[in-house]
Structure formats: C-alpha cells, structure tokens
Amino acid sequence: MKRVVSVGGVRLGEGRIKVQSMTTEKTSGVEKCVAQILRLEEAGCDLVRVAVLDEEDARALSLVKERVHIPVIADIHFSARLAELAVEAGADKLRINPGNLRASDLRRVADCVRRHHIPVRVGANLGSLERGAEARYGRGAEALVASALEEAAALEKLGVEDLVLSVKASSVPVTAEAYALLAEKTEHPLHVGVTEAGGGLMGIVKGSVGIGALLLRGIGDTVRVSLSEDPVLEVTAAHAILRACGLEREFAEVISCPTCGRCEYDCMGLARRVQERVIGVKKPLKIAVMGCVVNGPGEAKDADLGIAGGREFCLIFERGKEPQRVPSEGAEAAFFAWLEEWIG
Ligand code: SF4
Known part of the structure; x- marks a missing residue:
C-alpha cells in the first residue's frame, strides 16, 4: 500500500x-x-x-x-x-x-x-x-x-x-x-x-x-x-x-481555437491576455476565447464563459444562457468585466 x-x-x-x-x-x-x-x-x-x-x-x-x-x-x-x-x-x-x-x-x-x-x-x-x-x-x-x-x-x-x-x-x-x-x-x-x-x-x-x-x-x-x-x-x-491529464480541475482553464481564415480580430492576443489574468486563479472554470462568431460558440459549448470575436460585433456567452451581442469596439473590456465577476 x-x-x-x-x-x-x-x-x-x-x-x-x-x-x-x-x-x-x-x-x-x-x-x-x-x-x-x-x-x-x-x-x-x-x-x-x-x-x-x-x-x-x-x-x-x-x-x-x-x-x-x-x-x-x-x-x-x-x-x-x-x-x-x-x-x-x-x-x-x-x-x-x-x-x-x-x-x-x-x-x-x-x-x-x-x-x-x-x-x-x-x-x-x-x-x-x-x-x-x-x-x-x-x-x-x-x-x-x-x-x-x-x-x-x-x-x-x-x-x-x-x-x-x-x-x-x-x-x-x-x-x-x-x-x-x-x-x-x-x-x-x-x-x-x-x-x-x-x-x-x-x-x-x-x-x-x-x-x-x-x-x-x-x-x-x-x-x-x-x-x-x-x-x-x-x-x-x-x-x-x-x-x-485530467487530474486537476480546481484552477481556471483557458481554451482557445487555433484560429483560421474566418478569424477577423486579435483572437491570439486576447487568449494570451486572458491566460495571464487567470494564472493561479483557483476556481474550476473553463473560459473560451474563440476566433469567429460562426463556429466559436458551438465549438466551445462546454465553457462556462467565452467570447467569439468578429469584425463588427462579438458574442459573449455564458453556460446555459443566450449569447450576448456586443460591438467589437469595447468587447474586450466588456469581456474582462464579465470575467472579473466570474473569478470574483
Ligand atoms: S472557431 Fe472560427 S476562427 Fe476558430 S478555428 Fe473554428 S472556424 Fe476558425
């Protein structure tokens, strides 16, 4: 033993x-x-x-x-x-x-x-x-x-x-x-x-x-x-x-798509900034940063909170709720405000 x-x-x-x-x-x-x-x-x-x-x-x-x-x-x-x-x-x-x-x-x-x-x-x-x-x-x-x-x-x-x-x-x-x-x-x-x-x-x-x-x-x-x-x-x-390895769920996790030709905003930069913000945050959260509004919300269905970016508007989505449409300008600030509420 x-x-x-x-x-x-x-x-x-x-x-x-x-x-x-x-x-x-x-x-x-x-x-x-x-x-x-x-x-x-x-x-x-x-x-x-x-x-x-x-x-x-x-x-x-x-x-x-x-x-x-x-x-x-x-x-x-x-x-x-x-x-x-x-x-x-x-x-x-x-x-x-x-x-x-x-x-x-x-x-x-x-x-x-x-x-x-x-x-x-x-x-x-x-x-x-x-x-x-x-x-x-x-x-x-x-x-x-x-x-x-x-x-x-x-x-x-x-x-x-x-x-x-x-x-x-x-x-x-x-x-x-x-x-x-x-x-x-x-x-x-x-x-x-x-x-x-x-x-x-x-x-x-x-x-x-x-x-x-x-x-x-x-x-x-x-x-x-x-x-x-x-x-x-x-x-x-x-x-x-x-x-x-599926051995730890108590820290916040950021998932993000690799982006492709559909992506029309700085998805990679935002993913990095979100990752930096949640380092060490001890909450079992999955946060998604996705490259486009067409496929992003669907591909990140199991996230607690996420953003899918677009040229004119972004979608901010929370588990079990209708995605919110926000103008692209200011979307990052709006998402971070949302994120702060989640991580308390
Ligand atoms: S979410 Fe959109 S941008 Fe990201 S990989 Fe999928 S299709 Fe491409």
Whole structure:
C-alpha cells in the first residue's frame, strides 16, 4: 500500500498531485528569496525547494520560513552539517542526492530528521549516481532506480521512514523507464520530473511529455517541471500538465481555437491576455476565447464563459444562457468585466 508523507502538512501520496518548484534566488538573500516564493505561491505552488550551499543559506531559512506560507524544502549536497543547520532552522523536508554523502554523514542526517520528524527526498540523478549502482548497471534507468532504492534502504535502516523518491534524467525515455521501474518496487511517494529539460518550448515539451506520460499511468505524487526560466513558469506549466491529464480541475482553464481564415480580430492576443489574468486563479472554470462568431460558440459549448470575436460585433456567452451581442469596439473590456465577476 502506498505510503503518505506529510511535508509541513502538505500530504504526498494522497489527494491531488502537488506542484513544486525551486527558487533561483540565493536563500541568504532573504528579501529576494521571499519575494520569489510569494510569487510562486500566487501561481499555485504547493511546496518550494531552496538551495542550501553554505551556513549563511542554512541560517537564512528560518527568516524565509517566517514570511512564506508553503512548506520549504532544503536542498543539500555533500554536507551533513548543513543538513542539520537547515533542519534546525525549520526546513520542512530535506532533499539529498545518493552518493553525495558518506555513510557517517548519512547517519548524522538520519538522526537529525528523525528527531525533528521531517521527511527526506532521495533524489537520484543520472549526473550523480551512487557509485556501486553505476558500476553494476552503467548509466541508465536501472542504475537510477538502484541508486535511489539503495539510499532509501540505508535511511530506512537508520530509522527514517518518511521518504520521497525521484529518479530523474534529462532524457525523457530514460526518465519514464526509470519511474515505471521504480513504481513497481517502492511504496514511497514519488516526486516526478525530467531534469535539465532546458528552457522555452523544448523545455516545456520535454517536461510535459515525461511527466504527462507517467501521470497518465498513475505514477507520481508531486511534480516539478524543471525549466531554465522564471520558476513561476514551472508552476504554471505543472498545473497545465495536470489539467491536460485530467487530474486537476480546481484552477481556471483557458481554451482557445487555433484560429483560421474566418478569424477577423486579435483572437491570439486576447487568449494570451486572458491566460495571464487567470494564472493561479483557483476556481474550476473553463473560459473560451474563440476566433469567429460562426463556429466559436458551438465549438466551445462546454465553457462556462467565452467570447467569439468578429469584425463588427462579438458574442459573449455564458453556460446555459443566450449569447450576448456586443460591438467589437469595447468587447474586450466588456469581456474582462464579465470575467472579473466570474473569478470574483
Ligand atoms: S472557431 Fe472560427 S476562427 Fe476558430 S478555428 Fe473554428 S472556424 Fe476558425
């Protein structure tokens, strides 16, 4: 049976799939770090990870924690001392990497998290495999899984039961294969993502294909879309993936047509502006922006609210009501006023 792990009260392994991201600001630069986390919260981030590179970062964690509202995960490499300081400063979870801590350091980390009752993510990456696993399996999905499971077993032996596992690679097929293998072998919740996916369109595509393929098989309890971009985009993309997989209905969703020769107004621009307005809006709404009054309202029948544009007039329609005809000039302002009422 699947285990449930609580990260500062956010439960992984039950209920909806949680979205997480990681700050790009230095943790010790408290002002900027807090500002970034608050923007992530607004976009719908459930958990945030921060890098702890030195003692200054570790100590700053308590100041960050005081001013944010979501659990904060400390990302630690190589140092048991930093892990202890981060936990003492209030980290809600640790993320460690197999192979980056010596056995004696792992024991120190285990003692610390047990005392403070916080979970650990064992995050295996193809770039830093546990040496034994790499020697036995080479550099692929099996080595990732062995790496994560061996580190998890070592922590379990030391009395740490609340674990979350991840096995990421920058290759989508390797990532998907590794998680599928891992899901068969563990009951711990899984943090799913494709690492070093890049930025822009390709980064989003890689993250979406990898994470989406796993979610559709029922694999994954929390997701991070790693992008070389503003982390807010990671959160927006994660919610979009969850919605596309039919796993999340609580956030507003914008649908829009691809437009064609029938379109006689700036449908794409309006769709973008509407999308920007509803990012992070926590209401189960479907909003349609359609290219023409001829086919738009019919093609967007299941929307709660929509607009279909035309050269002289637009139709604004609400579920179950007669569409309203409004002059094209001023139609966007009228639609936004309508939208504000819906999203409250
Ligand atoms: S709604 Fe109108 S503009 Fe959009 S794709 Fe369909 S026919 Fe073309």
